[in-house]
């Protein structure tokens with residue numbers, strides 16, 4: 568409501584001042600209130616009740632009265648358009664040929680005109696110069712990733728070609744073509760799109776006989792029937808899925824605040840009961856508790872095994888893992904930083920070790936994302952894993968492989 572008021576108040580005072588102006592004017596000249604304004608006046612009092620700030624409402628009503636009283640005789644502005652003026656605007660041509668002017672033109676004349684007036688941008692055969700629009704070919708590409716949409720491959724009706732060319736082209740000199748010139752150029756455009764041969768003459772008479780190849784792929788907007796019912800069904804709010812599966816752990820995705828706790832999402836009713844116990848457990852045991860609550864996701868672990876290939880040159884994990892150029896990585900979560908026996912760590916690791924710092928999902932994820940950023944001075948030469956998904960999968964794998 569608050570937001571609505573803020574927007575509404577300036578808007579309503581705006582309307583009110585326009586109407587107040589109309590009221591003043593109505594006194595001096597005879598001015599009718601335009602129909603749309605009258606409609607606004609009609610809704611105004613009802614809305615004004617909702618918005619205490621709209622004190623201007625009485626003025627609005629008064630001006631409506633004045634407008635209604637002064638009536639008839641138009642606005643005192645302008646004059647009726649001449650038939651010639653209407654005709655100059657009324658040049659649209661419908662697919663059924665309605666609106667086509669008298670005239671005709673052949674392919675060869677069209678070619679000359681096209682080369683002279685259009686080819687510097689569209690190419691002599693409509694193939695386009697540089698990045699100007701292509702006008703020919705592209706057939707069969709509409710389902711491709713980069714479809715070539717031309718008047719031959721894409722446009723549904725020839726009437727649009729005529730209408731568009733005469734109305735808008737040549738670019739910069741719009742509406743300069745005569746009817747016969749336009750017929751000739753359209754005939755040539757059909758020729759370069761392999762729709763007619765070079766003897767073809769296009770005229771008002773045979774215009775609608777020409778069909779473009781993509782016409783049938785255009786259809787009336789049917790979303791009211793095909794889509795609207797799907798979106799307006801009552802939404803399912805309970806038991807909408809037969810089975811519930813864990814696809815990812817929020818803590819591994821890095822979306823939960825750092826609490827140092829690895830928690831499994833409840834997989835089913837039974838798992839919910841086990842969860843509080845896991846929360847109370849010491850950090851080292853929680854990782855294991857996660858598994859017991861049904862949090863094992865083999866697909867994730869397999870992904871993680873794939874990611875671990877990037878580490879394998881320097882690290883080992885699992886039974887019998889030993890230090891290589893990097894320390895062994897067993898039981899990492901909950902393990903004191905820099906504590907792999909017999910490994911010579913860098914100073915930053917030794918400091919963290921002395922301070923008793925322990926690896927958590929969060930600190931590991933941060934270290935793996937950007938080793939040098941998280942542990943400035945580390946001797947681990949690894950650029951980092953940018954993808955949160957990769958890190959989550961990797962950690963799931965490391966945890967699994969340690970057991």
Ligand code: HEC
Pocket residue numbers: 681684685686687688689699700701702716717718728731732736737738739752
């Ligand atoms: C100065 C460059 C230039 C010239 C010359 C020119 N055009 Fe164009 N043409 C354009 C541009 C730019 C567009 C795209 C306009 C837009 O999308 O608003 C265009 C668009 C078109 C289209 C629509 C293409 C599509 O698929 O959307 C047709 C058809 C066309 N021109 C025909 C012609 C004809 C016929 C002539 C000569 C009588 C001509 N043009 C001369 C630049 C030019």
Ligand code: HEC
Pocket residue numbers: 874875877878879880881882892893894896899903904905906907911912913914916931935944945946947948949952961
């Ligand atoms: C080029 C060799 C190399 C690569 C590749 C590498 N590491 Fe390391 N890693 C090291 C070294 C060396 C250290 C010790 C860092 C220090 O002392 O500064 C280390 C330390 C670690 C630690 C800290 C362990 C502890 O005991 O505190 C973790 C965790 C770790 N690496 C994980 C990974 C993971 C996961 C990958 C793959 C995504 C990886 N590393 C890639 C060399 C590497």
